[in-house]
Amino acid sequence: MTGLWQVIAEFEEEWADGKVQGWDNEGQENGHVSAQPSGIDLDYYSTVEELMEVGPERLKEALAALGLKTGGTFQQRAERLFLTKHTPLEQLDRKHFAKGSRGAEQNGFAATPQQAESSKAIAFTEAKIIKLCDLLHETIVRTKENVEKKQALTYEEMEAEREEEDIQADSESDDEEQQIYNPLKLPMGWDGKPIPYWLYKLHGLGQEFKCEICGNHSYWGRRAYERHFKEWRHQHGMRCLGIPNTKNFNEITSIEEAKVLWEGIQEKQGVNKWRPELEEEYEDKEGNIYNKKTYTDLQRQGLI
Template sequence: METFGRYLDLHELYNEFINSKFGTLMEYSAYVGCFSQTDKISHSHKATREYLEHILEYLTSFLYRTEPLQDIDKIFLKLESEFEEQWANEGILGWGNKGTEKESEIDLDYYSTVEELVELGPEKLKQALAARGLKSGGTVQQRADRLFLLKVTPLEQLDRKHFAKVPHTKDGSNTAPNGNAFKEDMKKEIALMEVKMKRLCELLDEAFVRTKENAEKKLTLTYEEMEAEREEEEVQVDTESDDEEQQIYNPLKLPMGWDGKPIPYWLYKLHGLGQEFKCEICGNHSYWGRRAYERHFKEWRHQHGMRCLGIPNTKNFNEITSIEAKALWEKIQARQGVNKWRPDLEEEYEDQEGNIYNKKTYTDLQRQGLI
């Protein structure tokens, strides 16, 4: 079960793996752990390609469903362009061609009898025969006999019954002379699928970790416990959906908290949220609680109201919420006018005889030439 995208459901792929010729018997949790290590699988089986196709199909589908904003086509397009370059340079890990060709080459000049070839073992003989396009099946003795024929007979003159069957297209033409080109295309296709699969595994790394942990956890549970856990998850999902649909019961009209639910009543009383403060300057806007009321004097609504009245929003008008603030401002302006320093009357000047005059008198006497 994927549990709404939380876990990967790899059971079908797991059954396909353990029942295949290239697979090995293991626990499901172990399979999840080594799921992405397809380079350890033998690629000589036809079922390997189908297995990789099924993996790629499932992972792509899972990523589409869990992360719909991921542009998978763009990711694959970039991977394919990088893959072509790396394949040409034989930079794909585990898919180098030069090394395998050298390993499959057997110089028949060094062998004088079939028995010496038998000592090489079945795998080396199989690789050598496959590299030359010959049948690679049969016992070790049969393989050695078939390969030893090349010591006395050139490959071109060898009887066609010793050659492996070459795949044909619909029009009857050979797709791969000696089977090499066809095998090369197959290898390239499988390698590309592996690269795509590993990239998807990287994107779904967290889901793989959760899946493995869940699989290991289930190993310690009995069947009854697993059933109870599954039912609990289903009930939890149902209750969550029901909670979202139900209307919130709030008879006291308490303010909503960060979780979308009414805050506790004791918190409501602690902050005095039942007290209403109105401000005429703010257009009779209501503020609930002393804290909100004190903070509003520095907020945009109150500042805008003060600007409309032509009053500066200073400390003198703190805690004043009525329009009478305008009358107070006029009184302050008048008081500032009386106490204001006037230089023409209060600035003092002294003449040569030591007489003191204010600025206005001194200027008048100076104009008349009396000073």
């Protein structure tokens, strides 16, 4: 990190003085850029047809960088850019420049702040890469030597080396498994290690909740227990009982209690048969709740 901060300081100083290697930004700071800031060297092209090989998008970018119009056909763009090969921008007819272009007003040499910032960002990236290559020089050299060494190995030598690496990896994994100490039988976290005890207590993971509707499945912790009422296992159990999985049945885990409550709801509403397409609830991956009809329609349309 110290080396990187040093690079930033040195770069800012050299950029201000126009001394960054490979970047002559003195002209940019004075408000001028070269006639070809687009990255297309017209010296390599002798005809418009050859220039068209770079593609329409690059031509458009090159024209925009020079403040020239970017419209017209593919060939018209190439012809417009090819004019700048033998004709300085300040001598071009103003009709070739885009409206409001500072390039036309300032003889085609004005640099926009965006261009200056873009050039500075690229130069700074190069400076960081050079510094990182310097800091990692030894590692890079060793890596190259290792690659060259492997390229010179025979098939038998490569197989022997691979077997040695596999044995070493197996021994390391065995050591890691032996080091895991979990006397409290805590659940494993994402890293393969027991979660902290305070987190175990915070979520009440030592508390067991059984649900008869889910086939006496156990849920550990209040959070998992509350969430399971909208999950597939509980929904399937309610469907098998012929009971809609609505909010009225939250916290109901007994089959008998669910049946009694459903009979009471039917008597109160005067309905002998429930309508699953309107009353049965479904949950998507984002936790949104729909009735069966809406869920089926959205699923058929590929929206969920």
